[in-house]
Amino acid sequence: MDDEPSVIEGLRIFVNWNKLGFEIAGEAPDGAASFSVIQNIRPDLVICDIRMPGLNGLELIEKVNNEIIPAPKFIILSGYNDFSYAQKGIQLGALGFLTKPLDSEEIERELLRVANIIDNERTARQENLELIRFTANQLYNDIMDGKRSDKIKRKAQFIFDIPDNSKICIVQFITDGGGNPTNYPVSNIYDLLMRITGIKNENCMFYNGNGSYIIVIHDGMEIFTSEAALIERLKKHLSSLDPKSYGFSSFWALVSGTSTAGVIDSIFNCGKRLEQLHTYCLLHPDKKVVYYSGNEKKKSLKDHNRADVEIDFPELPFDRIINSLKGNDLSQVSNSVNEFFDKLNNSGVSRRLYCICLYRLADLVRKMSYAYGVDGNSVILKFTRSINSMSPNCKILAHEMCEFIFKKQNINNEKPLFLLENEIIDFIKDNYRESLSLQSIAEKFSLSPIIISKIIKRKTGEKFNDYFNYLRIEHAKTLIASEDMKITSICEQCGYSDYRYFTEKFKEFTGVSPSEYKKKYS
Numbered sequence: 416m417d418d419e420p421s422v423i424e425g426l427r428i429f430v431n432w433n434k435l436g437f438e439i440a441g442e443a444p445d446g447a448a449s450f451s452v453i454q455n456i457r458p459d460l461v462i463c464d465i466r467m468p469g470l471n472g473l474e475l476i477e478k479v480n481n482e483i484i485p486a487p488k489f490i491i492l493s494g495y496n497d498f499s500y501a502q503k504g505i506q507l508g509a510l511g512f513l514t515k516p517l518d519s520e521e522i523e524r525e526l527l528r529v530a531n532i533i534d535n536e537r538t539a540r541q542e543n544l545e546l547i548r549f550t551a552n553q554l555y556n557d558i559m560d561g562k563r564s565d566k567i568k569r570k571a572q573f574i575f576d577i578p579d580n581s582k583i584c585i586v587q588f589i590t591d592g593g594g595n596p597t598n599y600p601v602s603n604i605y606d607l608l609m610r611i612t613g614i615k616n617e618n619c620m621f622y623n624g625n626g627s628y629i630i631v632i633h634d635g636m637e638i639f640t641s642e643a644a645l646i647e648r649l650k651k652h653l654s655s656l657d658p659k660s661y662g663f664s665s666f667w668a669l670v671s672g673t674s675t676a677g678v679i680d681s682i683f684n685c686g687k688r689l690e691q692l693h694t695y696c697l698l699h700p701d702k703k704v705v706y707y708s709g710n711e712k713k714k715s716l717k718d719h720n721r722a723d724v725e726i727d728f729p730e731l732p733f734d735r736i737i738n739s740l741k742g743n744d745l746s747q748v749s750n751s752v753n754e755f756f757d758k759l760n761n762s763g764v765s766r767r768l769y770c771i772c773l774y775r776l777a778d779l780v781r782k783m784s785y786a787y788g789v790d791g792n793s794v795i796l797k798f799t800r801s802i803n804s805m806s807p808n809c810k811i812l813a814h815e816m817c818e819f820i821f822k823k824q825n826i827n828n829e830k831p832l833f834l835l836e837n838e839i840i841d842f843i844k845d846n847y848r849e850s851l852s853l854q855s856i857a858e859k860f861s862l863s864p865i866i867i868s869k870i871i872k873r874k875t876g877e878k879f880n881d882y883f884n885y886l887r888i889e890h891a892k893t894l895i896a897s898e899d900m901k902i903t904s905i906c907e908q909c910g911y912s913d914y915r916y917f918t919e920k921f922k923e924f925t926g927v928s929p930s931e932y933k934k935k936y937s
Contacts, residue, residue, distance in 0.1 A: 426462065429519045435526045446470025453479055453487060459533050462513075464492045465500045473500060476507045484615075488533060490525060492517070531913030539880060542852050548621040549864050550574065555621070555629060556782070558679055559686045571678050575619045581633040583681035584642065586612060586649075587669040587689045589696060590626040590658070604628065604661060611652040611668075612645075613638040624785030626663075627778075631682065634673075646670055646706055653703045667696050670706035693778075697771045729762035731755055731772060737783050740821050748821045749814065756810045766805075773802045773809065780820060787863055789823040791816070835860070836870050843871070847886040848910035853879055887911065888924040895929060896936040902929045 423442055432438055440456045443449040446467040453461060461479075465472040472491055480486045491504040491512040501512040510529050513522060551574050557567060571577065588608060608620060608628060615637075620630045632639055639645070649668045658666040669692040671685035688707040695705055732754050739747040759772055777799045784791040794816040801809045839860060843851065853864040860867070868879055875882045887909045894905045903914055906929075911917035921929050 425517060426522070430522055430526070435523060436530050437526065446472070446475045449475055450478055454483060457483070458487050460488045460490065460529060462490045462492060465504065466494075473504055473507060476504060476509060480508060488529060490529060528913065528915055532916060535913055535916050538852075542854075542880070544617060545852075545854060546864055546868060547574065547618050551618065551621040551631075552623055552629075552785075553863070553865065555623065555631075555682065555686070558682050561683075563679055568678050571682065575631045575633070576616055577631070577633050577678055578635055579678075580675075581635060581678070581681075582639075582673045582675050583631065583633050583678070583685060584639070584645075584673045585671040585682065585685040585689060586630040586632065586645075587623075587671070587693070588628040588630075589665075589667040589669065589693060590628070590661075590663045591665040607661065611649065611656075613648065622785070624778075624782035627782075642670065642673065642706070642708075646704060650704045665700065666703070668704045669693060669696065670704070672707035694771060694775070697774055729758065729764055729772070731758055731762075733776065733779055736776065736817060737779055740780070740783055740817060740824060741787075743825060745818065745821055748817050752810070752814050752817055756813070770802050770805075773813075774799065776813070777802070777816075780816060784820050784823075787824055789820055790858065791820045791823060794819045836874055839867065839870055840874050843883070844886060847883055848890070848908070850910075851883065884920050885924065888921055891917075891921060891929065892925065892932065895933050902933065905929070 423444075427439060427442075437460065440458050441452040443452045446463075447469040449461070449463060449467070450470065463472045463475055467475070470478070476489050479489075486508070489504070489507075489509040491501050491509050492515060493501045493512050494515050501509075504512060510532060511525055513525060550570075554567065554570055554574060558571070572579075577583065590604075605617065605620060605628075608630065609615070609617070612630060612632075614620065614630060614632065619632065620628065623629045638648075649670070653666060653668055656666060658664060669689050671688045671692070674681035674684040676684055692705045692707060696702060699705075732751055735751040736748070736755060739751045742748075755776065759769065762769075764772070777795055781792070781795050784795070794812075798809070798812045798816045801812045806812070839856065842856065842859065853867050857864040857867050871877070871879050871882055877885065891905050891909045894900060894908060895902075898905075900908070906914050906917040909917070911920075918928055921927075921932070925932060927935070
């Protein structure tokens, strides 16, 4: 963003943006126009001149920081006599400044440094968001399992940002991976869902396993103008959406209708309606938007053509299978699966409803495995494919699926808890120079990320990121005191890709910079 065309042209031509991991998303000739561009495209980085007509660079930074969340990073362009202004820009949060006339090598060095900062912050933010979403999913499952307490209510209000006496609605997006073996969300699906619904609070959106994404909304949100408007918005977006571009073969949107029974009971009511809607989608796969309408006394299930439907399900031991998977007796797993198929085979239901019951079993098993951090998607996928083909091996594959999940869930059960906790801490100590995350550690030990987080907090007294950085900085201190190495090399040896971030962390933990520490101990 600059009022000098020659500066903008120079930045465009003489910098290899793609090589540095950037692309030019927009340009503007002055401060006022710059704010509009930033608001529309939400870039990661803005390069702006201090002196611009209408709204100068400092005013632009301040306005963006106050009105746009998350705010982009800023690099300031200034002349040599603008140094005091540049300092104020840094105080406002700008990452650095460049002096005119611009030097291409200097620009590239600065952009590389800023790119590393953006990547590090994005990684930390993503890990925090993943943990929040995992907690949200666990909370939702607890509510759907019938758990009730003041603590659960407070947690629901906090995570989903729901005030008392709110009208609550849940939107569920169901995707079919079309053979995609991953058991975790597609990386860009959350951006898509935010665009489709118009929500801004990412905490209220989470993955629920089996290709299912849940969004909890309430009447205090801007998008909650009316159910009809929300449904029309969904229909409009889904009519032009190509699921294959996101790796899916199908994409449904389910809207629960509203409930005003209190936070916990409203979520429970809406969740139960969504289960009915999901079944309806399996019976009518051509419907893309399905919603539940009616009041508490008279409920009706409708699609967007407003056709009523009633579905009679046989009584099947779904809960017994799931409970056996959470237990410690493999024979109970086998018995519950046998009982399930005996009752289903004797129920006399139609072929279509028979298949839907099996799909529901796969759905429940996948949700349970995802909630417990078990990657069982390969065996679940194998089972669901047998449903499609009505394979005579369907029951055998159901046994294989449930036994696999049970064994994965119980892989560490025979170990004393203190031994397992020690293994996790030892693993972090041995691998802190690598790119570890709570999710990767959870997959390693077949536990949920939130359990890993609690273990680290209990054993070290620190959050994961703080403990992770502590180990790296302790190693850096040892290298500085005992080895004749450049600080930049020590930064890399300790697993940091961004030198500035390394020095900030080093000073945070030691009170001095790496170079000052080296002078002290050399």
